[in-house]
Amino acid sequence: MIEKQSSNSRSQYIIDDGNSGLFKVARKAFVEQDVWQQEQARIFDRCWLYLGHESEVASPNDFVTRAIAGRNLIFNRDASGEVNAFYNTCTHRGAFVCREAKGSSKLFQCFYHGWVYSSEGKLIDQPGKTAYCENFNHDGSSNLARVERLESYRGLYFINFDRNAVSLDTYLGEVREYIDLVMDQAETRMEVVGGTQAYAIDANWKLLCENSIDGYHAVTTHATYLDYLSNTAGSMTNSDMWGAARQFGGGHAAIEYSAPWGRPVARHVAAWGEEGKKDLDAIMARLSQKYGEERARRIGLLNRNILIFPNLVLNDIMAITLRTFYPLSPDRMHVNAWALGPQEETSAMRERRLFNFLEFLGPGGFATPDDVEALEMCQRGYKNLRAVAWNDISKGMTREEPGTSDELQMRAFWRHWNSLMTAQEAAE
Amino acid sequence: MSQASLRAANNQLLTRHDFEEFLYTEAALIDEWRLDEWLTLFTDDARYLVPSTDCTEDSTPADSLFYIADDRFRMGERVKRLKKKGAHAEWPHSKVRHMVHNVRIRSVEGDTYAVTCNFVVYRTKNDVTNTYVGHNEYKFAVGADGPKIREKRAVLDMDSIRSVGKISIIL
Ligand code: FES
Numbered sequence: 001m002i003e004k005q006s007s008n009s010r011s012q013y014i015i016d017d018g019n020s021g022l023f024k025v026a027r028k029a030f031v032e033q034d035v036w037q038q039e040q041a042r043i044f045d046r047c048w049l050y051l052g053h054e055s056e057v058a059s060p061n062d063f064v065t066r067a068i069a070g071r072n073l074i075f076n077r078d079a080s081g082e083v084n085a086f087y088n089t090c091t092h093r094g095a096f097v098c099r100e101a102k103g104s105s106k107l108f109q110c111f112y113h114g115w116v117y118s119s120e121g122k123l124i125d126q127p128g129k130t131a132y133c134e135n136f137n138h139d140g141s142s143n144l145a146r147v148e149r150l151e152s153y154r155g156l157y158f159i160n161f162d163r164n165a166v167s168l169d170t171y172l173g174e175v176r177e178y179i180d181l182v183m184d185q186a187e188t189r190m191e192v193v194g195g196t197q198a199y200a201i202d203a204n205w206k207l208l209c210e211n212s213i214d215g216y217h218a219v220t221t222h223a224t225y226l227d228y229l230s231n232t233a234g235s236m237t238n239s240d241m242w243g244a245a246r247q248f249g250g251g252h253a254a255i256e257y258s259a260p261w262g263r264p265v266a267r268h269v270a271a272w273g274e275e276g277k278k279d280l281d282a283i284m285a286r287l288s289q290k291y292g293e294e295r296a297r298r299i300g301l302l303n304r305n306i307l308i309f310p311n312l313v314l315n316d317i318m319a320i321t322l323r324t325f326y327p328l329s330p331d332r333m334h335v336n337a338w339a340l341g342p343q344e345e346t347s348a349m350r351e352r353r354l355f356n357f358l359e360f361l362g363p364g365g366f367a368t369p370d371d372v373e374a375l376e377m378c379q380r381g382y383k384n385l386r387a388v389a390w391n392d393i394s395k396g397m398t399r400e401e402p403g404t405s406d407e408l409q410m411r412a413f414w415r416h417w418n419s420l421m422t423a424q425e426a427a428e
Numbered sequence: 429m430s431q432a433s434l435r436a437a438n439n440q441l442l443t444r445h446d447f448e449e450f451l452y453t454e455a456a457l458i459d460e461w462r463l464d465e466w467l468t469l470f471t472d473d474a475r476y477l478v479p480s481t482d483c484t485e486d487s488t489p490a491d492s493l494f495y496i497a498d499d500r501f502r503m504g505e506r507v508k509r510l511k512k513k514g515a516h517a518e519w520p521h522s523k524v525r526h527m528v529h530n531v532r533i534r535s536v537e538g539d540t541y542a543v544t545c546n547f548v549v550y551r552t553k554n555d556v557t558n559t560y561v562g563h564n565e566y567k568f569a570v571g572a573d574g575p576k577i578r579e580k581r582a583v584l585d586m587d588s589i590r591s592v593g594k595i596s597i598i599l
């Protein structure tokens with residue numbers, strides 16, 4: 001990978017100067033209302049966005065409701081077993097047809113005038129039906145509206161509001177290899193563990209994209225977490241953090257590295273005892289048999305922070321988290337995070353996984369609150385935009401092989417973001 | 429010696445008033461950032477739990493993703509962390525104020541008391557005041573030296589924690 005030669009461009013948003021090894025991002029990209037509005041049209045209305053995991057709608061009639069990029073959606077498995085994404089709005093006069101966060105239902109009934117839809121989204125009843133013309137809804141236009149596109153990869157369901165978008169497989173491209181490394185940890189399938197962390201950050205959403213794959217900040221921002229790890233003698237192996245950054249095209253990027261913490265699949269630490277070691281040995285043996293020793297070691301022992309453009313983070317570290325976030329305005333985002341684990345996992349290992357998850361991750365953990373604080377302080381710092389207009393993301397730009405604490409992976413995000421935001425459009 | 433420990437020493441049942449005293453003291457210790465003293469209110473096998481807001485009553489940290497699920501060791505580490513300047517979210521310390529209401533003894537079994545109360549917790553930082561609303565489910569172990577908390581489950585009566593952002597303080 002020779003980043004130096006591949007980069008040399010300049011827009012109102014980025015200075016990508018491969019010759020000097022400098023990469024700058026304009027702070028106005030984090031604060032301006034115009035930029036935010038353009039992002040809605042050029043990014044969130046065009047890119048594949050994570051909707052939910054297959055395990056959340058495991059059985060026929062299961063549903064969850066979800067707010068995504070300003071829309072309110074229903075994600076469900078209908079009575080015949082198909083997975084759907086509907087807009088949560090009655091075709092009569094607009095009310096929500098589903099007002100619960102999750103559940104199981106054969107029908108969606110709008111309480112306003114009582115229209116009833118099947119789990120397949122068909123309008124099947126209207127009070128006072130005889131008062132409507134005979135051909136009412138003959139073209140299906142009064143059924144629940146479907147989100148334009150819905151496709152899945154390895155249990156992850158994505159939607160796209162652009163009917164003409166490329167396929168999800170094409171969109172994900174090479175980052176699929178990294179998704180595989182996570183999903184292959186399960187012998188059966190992965191599942192979302194019950195319990196959603198639903199929080200918010202008063203900062204621009206792109207700050208969280210950067211932060212989720214930022215290996216540079218750990219030592220400073222998370223010093224207290226690293227102290228904690230060294231206090232829990234049994235929770236640490238003596239592996240330092242080292243590894244590599246990858247970019248995949250399309251703005252997707254990842255870092256992959258070894259780290260001192262235990263992994264439920266499958267890096268043992270003394271705190272898990274002999275019992276835990278037996279479980280992990282069995283998992284490694286299964287992985288080796290199925291994928292060969294080298295790939296098994298990579299799946300089981302290495303850690304990955306993966307950013308799927310624009311806003312899905314799959315962090316496979318001391319536990320696995322799926323995290324997605326949407327801007328409400330340039331300086332505020334809503335964040336949803338879930339824990340993912342193999343369905344067949346023993347209850348002891350599941351418990352270790354969740355215990356691990358909470359020590360680092362989430363808004364009550366030992367690390368995430370400090371990330372949140374850092375992002376909010378950046379956003380506040382951007383008030384000084386007129387005096388200090390540019391961020392620096394140059395670290396490791398002149399290196400042959402940028403490491404995890406370099407910033408290649410963030411530059412990959414920004415280059416793609418910039419290309420979408422500055423593309424000349426035929427219609428314009 | 430507190431009234432509660434006197435009663436405990438004499439094998440008498442503890443009263444609501446005993447627990448009110450205890451919970452007001454707990455609240456004051458958290459609000460005043462006397463967190464080492466706060467830890468002494470707990471048994472060695474204690475747990476401090478904050479379930480995610482879509483968890484149910486039966487959810488446990490072994491099967492569901494919580495916001496906080498500390499055993500006694502991690503509670504100690506949480507306190508150590510919060511006392512450091514490197515706990516950036518809480519440095520400088522935010523202003524915290526606990527309101528404790530509706531204290532009720534729900535059951536007594538041997539030396540174990542189930543006590544519930546309602547809470548409102550205000551946290552002010554960077555000129556923003558956030559409000560956490562919920563109820564606490566306590567399990568107390570009452571020994572000869574009075575009551576200690578064996579489990580504190582702080583259940584947020586909220587749909588998410590978006591309005592407060594994070595839980596960087598002790599609830
Ligand atoms: S708005 Fe739904 S039935 Fe009238």
Ligand SMILES: [Fe+2]
Binds near residue numbers: 217218221367371
């Ligand atoms: Fe971080």
